[in-house]
Amino acid sequence: KFGLNCLNVHFKYDSQKDTYALRKVDVHIPFNRMTAIVGASGAGKSTLIDLLMGLNKADRGMVTIDNEPLTNENVTSLRRSISYIPQDPFLFNATVRENLLIIDPDATEDRIWEALEFAAAAEFIRKLPQGLDTRIGDRGIRLSGGERQRLVLARAILRQPSILILDEATSALDVENEAKIQEAIERLKGKMTIIVIAHRLSTIRNADQIVVMDAGEIIQTGDYNRLAKEK
Ligand code: ADP
Numbered sequence: 194k195f196g197l198n199c200l201n202v203h204f205k206y207d208s209q210k211d212t213y214a215l216r217k218v219d220v221h222i223p224f225n226r227m228t229a230i231v232g233a234s235g236a237g238k239s240t241l242i243d244l245l246m247g248l249n250k251a252d253r254g255m256v257t258i259d260n261e262p263l264t265n266e267n268v269t270s271l272r273r274s275i276s277y278i279p280q281d282p283f284l285f286n287a288t289v290r291e292n293l294l295i296i297d298p299d300a301t302e303d304r305i306w307e308a309l310e311f312a313a314a315a316e317f318i319r320k321l322p323q324g325l326d327t328r329i330g331d332r333g334i335r336l337s338g339g340e341r342q343r344l345v346l347a348r349a350i351l352r353q354p355s356i357l358i359l360d361e362a363t364s365a366l367d368v369e370n371e372a373k374i375q376e377a378i379e380r381l382k383g384k385m386t387i388i389v390i391a392h393r394l395s396t397i398r399n400a401d402q403i404v405v406m407d408a409g410e411i412i413q414t415g416d417y418n419r420l421a422k423e424k
């Protein structure tokens with residue numbers, strides 16, 4: 194199938210113990226769709242992402258891209274096409290522009306603003322004293338958690354990834370910021386493969402597919418309406 198697939202994947206961090214971090218995991222992550230992975234802390238969400246990205250190898254079962262097993266070659270090109278946004282994204286003590294151009298120094302002004310618009314960051318950047326050339330961080334302006342996350346999202350978009358992974362598992366965004374990020378994701382849907390790691394269903398209603406994990410296993414798969422009905 195077109196996309197990333199896990200076929201009966203088992204994984205242990207400690208081969209001596211019999212607790213699996215992943216057990217019997219079967220999942221299909223279609224390209225150019227949005228998949229959300231939900232579950233309590235320790236359910237195996239990060240472990241699953243690491244295996245899909247080829248950062249760890251399954252002890253049993255396998256991971257495939259478009260029906261081909263992961264190889265050094267396709268893992269390398271896969272990783273090059275991924276933008277990963279961690280829970281606590283990193284920004285440099287530098288200007289907004291420098292933070293954005295770190296990935297692509299040649300990005301034009303138009304592309305920068307397009308990415309900022311997509312990430313719902315254009316408005317607050319425009320209001321900064323020196324716009325894109327405003328210094329942020331320790332010796333500059335302090336951005337809120339939500340503003341930081343939107344700026345990091347803009348930087349990720351500027352890179353034009355085929356896969357965008359957003360880890361919002363424990364991020365404590367306020368309602369307004371959460372809504373802005375959701376709007377941004379809504380605009381990106383269909384343009385790239387989006388994987389959101391979440392722990393609340395409310396933030397991922399718009400996912401094409403929701404994968405629910407518990408104790409290393411996938412316990413449910415479906416869209417929001419279906420999962421809400423079964424609950
Ligand atoms: P989640 O991302 O859903 O919070 P993880 O994938 O991080 O869950 O963890 C799944 C299980 O694997 C947990 O029991 C966790 O303690 C264990 N685990 C995660 N990372 C490691 C590691 N590097 N070494 C050993 N155990 C780990």
Ligand code: ADP
Pocket residue numbers: 224225258259266267268270271272274355356385386
């Ligand atoms: P390969 O290196 O296997 O020939 P490509 O060069 O066509 O693959 O693509 C680079 C990587 O990006 C591959 O791992 C491929 O599976 C992945 N990829 C291609 N299209 C998409 C997409 N729309 N969304 C996510 N990943 C994709």
